[in-house]
Amino acid sequence: MTAAVKGLQGQAPTENEQLIEWINDAVELFQPDQVVFADGSQEEWDRLAADLVEKGTLTKLNEEKRPNSFLARSHPSDVARVESRTFIASEIPEGAGPTNNWVAPDELKAEMTEHFRGSMKGRTMYVVPFCMGPISDPDPKLGVQLTDSAYVVMSMRIMTRMGQEALDKIGKDGDFVRCLHSVGAPLEEGQEDVAWPCNDTKYISQFPETKEIWSYGSGYGGNAILAKKCYALRIASVMAREEGWMAEHMLILKLIDPEGKAYHVTGAFPSACGKTNLAMITPTIPGWKAEVVGDDIAWLKLGDDGLYAVNPENGFFGVAPGTNYASNPNAMRSMEPGNTLFTNVALTDDGDVWWEGMDGETPEHLIDWQGNDWTPESTTPAAHPNSRYCVPITQCPSAAEEFDDWRGVKVDAILFGGRRPSTIPLVTEARDWNHGTMIGSLLASGQTAASLEAKVGSLRHDPMAMLPFIGYNVGDYIQNWIDRGEEGGDRMPSIFLVNWFRRGDDGRFLWPGFGENSRVLKWIVDRIEGRVEADETVAGNVARAEDLDLSGLDTPIEDVREALAVNPEEFAADFEEGKEYLGTLGDRVPQEIFDELEKSRSMI
16 A cells, blocks of 8 residues: 555555655655645646736736746846855765865755755645656656745746656656755745745755755746756766766757758857857758757767767756847747746736847837836846746757657767857867867856856856856866766767857957858868868867858958967967866866876977
8 A cells, every 4th residue: 555645635646655755754844735746737737827827926928929928027036046055965075076065965954954844834845757858768867856836847847858757757666866945935824925935045955975956945947947957967967977978068959961961969058158049050051951959958878889969858948138030040939839938038018028139129118027117218137137938849940859869869079169259269179089078178258147146257167068067076077078088989979169259359259150150060060071171270170261161151251260260379378277277176187188288288
C-alpha cells in the first residue's frame, strides 16, 4: 500500500515511495494549506492563469493580438539572477572553487531550513515533475520541484517536459533531482496576499554531492525556475564531470547549405553578445537556411563518430529589449501564436506588450514594468532591461525537428564569442582542441543587465560563458574540457572564436552583425570542409577578407579587413592580462592551458 501524501487533494498519481516520503517531509517543513500535483495539462494552465489574473500577478493580454498570453510584473527587488546569493555547497571549499560562493552544506541547510519553516503557510505547494531533454530518452535526467509559485508552474510547463508524462518516466523507483523552492512569503489567517510575493532574503543553493537544489525568497526566472540554470547547468555540470560528458551554456544551431547538407554549430556567448539572435538567425546569403535546436543550453556527449549536442530545454526564456523583426524575426514570430508568458515588459493601451527596441513608433502612452504611467518623455525605461518572454520552442518557425531527438545532433564546430571593441578578430579558428579550450577559458566580454550586481560596460572574464553556472571548481571544469578532448581525439569538432562587436578608431562597428553573421558561418563551414586557407597568427587561424562571401553586402572590404586585423601588441597585453586572470582561478587550472598561453605568447 502506497503511503498517502499529506494535504493532497485526491489520489496521489505516483507509487514512488521515496518521492512520497520526500513530499511529506517537505509538507511538514513548509506547512502549506494544500498539495497539488502539476499534470502539465492545458486545463491546469488555464486554471492557474485565471487564479493569477484574479490575484493581480498576471495581466491577460489582448486575446486577438496575443492569444492565451499573460504579463507578470515582479517586485522591483526581484528582477534578475542574484550571484552574491547563489551558493555551491560542496562538502569542502575546494569543491566549489574560487569562482563560487561556498557554505558548508550542513550549515547552509540548517540556515535555510529555518527560513523554509512555515514559509508556505496559507499557500498551495505544487509538485512539479519534469524531464530534462526529450521525454523519449531511454536514460533521462529527471527532477521534481516543490514550489509555492503558480507562476513557476506555468513557466516550467513552457521550459521543460513537465507534468504527468515526466512523473510516469520517474515511475515507481526512478531517481530524480530534488528541487525545493519557496518565495518566502507565508500568509497568516486573513492576511491579504501581494501581487508578487518574494522575500528580501534570498538563497539560490546547489548541493553538488547530493544533487539537490534549494531556493528561497525569489519568484524570478533562473532563481525560481530551477530546471533552468540551477539544474541544466550547475547540477548537470557536476553530473557531466562524474559521467564523462559536458553541460554547457551554449546555443545549438543547424545550418543548411544550398545543396541541402546540414552542419551543426554550438556557441557559448556571455549575456548580451547576440547568442539568442545567432541561435535564431535568418541567413542573408542566398540558398542558406538555419534552424534552431536550442538557444541557451547544450549537453554534449561523445558518440562513436563525434560529439553530440542535446537541448535539455523545451522553450525560450529570452531577453525582450532589443528583440525586433530586424534583429531577431524568428523570436518575434515565435510569440505570434500566443501561449507566451511575459515578465517586466510594458503594457500598451490596447492590451499588447512593448519594450525598448521594438519595431514601429514608440507608443504615446504605456503602463511601465512597475505598473506606472509612461510616456516618451519619461526618464526611465518602460520595460526592465532584463525583462523576458517565455515561449515554447515548438512555436519558433525555424525550430529544427532534432530539438526533440534524444540522440542529439553531431557537432561540426564550437564557437566562443564575447563583446570586444578591439583586439579580437571577427573570426579565428583555434589551432587544436587544447588551444580552443584556452580561448574559451579566457573568454571576456562587457557587462550586461542580466545580473543585478553587474557594473555595465566593464570587462568581465567569463570562462566558456559559464562563470555563474559552473557547479564545481573552475579548474576542474576546464580539466573536464581537456579530458573530453583527449578522449574524443579526432572525433572532436573544430573550435572558433568570433567577435561581432569590433569597432574602428572612430568608434563605429566594423561588421553589420545580425543576419550577416551567416557569412562568417559560411566561412566556418568552408574551413571545416578544407575549401579555404587561413592566416596563421598569434590569435589562431584567422580568416582572410577575400574568403568571406561579401556579395550584396554594403560594408566596404577595408572595414572587414580591419575587423579581421591582428595587432600583436594588443595580444601581448591580452595574454599578460589572461595569465593574471588564470592566476585568480586557483591551482587546479590544467597545465595545458598555461602551455597553450606560452605557445601563443612565443609567436609574438
